[in-house]
Amino acid sequence: MNGGFSAGSSGFFKNAAIVLMKGLSMTRHPLLSRSLRRLTCCAACLALWPAAAGAADTSAAEQLARWSAQAGAPGDAARGRALFSATQGGQWSCASCHGDPPTRAGRHAQTGKTIATLAPAFNAESFTSAAKADKWFRRNCKDVLSRECSPREKADLLAWLVSL
Numbered sequence: 001m002n003g004g005f006s007a008g009s010s011g012f013f014k015n016a017a018i019v020l021m022k023g024l025s026m027t028r029h030p031l032l033s034r035s036l037r038r039l040t041c042c043a044a045c046l047a048l049w050p051a052a053a054g055a056a057d058t059s060a061a062e063q064l065a066r067w068s069a070q071a072g073a074p075g076d077a078a079r080g081r082a083l084f085s086a087t088q089g090g091q092w093s094c095a096s097c098h099g100d101p102p103t104r105a106g107r108h109a110q111t112g113k114t115i116a117t118l119a120p121a122f123n124a125e126s127f128t129s130a131a132k133a134d135k136w137f138r139r140n141c142k143d144v145l146s147r148e149c150s151p152r153e154k155a156d157l158l159a160w161l162v163s164l
Contacts, residue, residue: 056128070151075159
């Protein structure tokens with residue numbers, strides 16, 4: 001065992017990860033051959049790439065099932081369509097920024113910032129991150145409804161969006 005790099009121990013992998021994370025993947029450690037360094041570096045990049053890019057940890061169908069379960073009823077596309085298009089006491093509706101229908105990129109009504117296409121059939125990344133979906137529902141519902149959306153409203157909206 002040399003400096004914790006024993007191929008038969010989990011310490012080897014921990015130390016290899018530390019070397020990679022410190023940006024020292026091309027060090028000349030005696031037990032890290034050139035091929036192993038390259039393979040380890042490639043494996044680490046592949047493993048970290050999805051996380052850095054907002055990896056898909058779910059799907060629109062799984063999110064719909066989650067919110068429908070929380071609501072105690074399946075999402076209703078007609079109610080989702082109505083909610084998406086209606087201004088709810090404020091000056092904006094979901095459609096104000098996402099477009100109507102939301103099958104292409106939208107534009108934020110106040111800032112003009114481009115917004116990715118919302119409908120999952122037109123954007124493969126839409127609703128593939130539970131954390132992002134929760135964050136954006138929380139933020140956008142507060143903007144449009146002046147409160148957070150209920151699980152039923154989320155299920156209804158997503159039922160409509162997946163029907164597009």
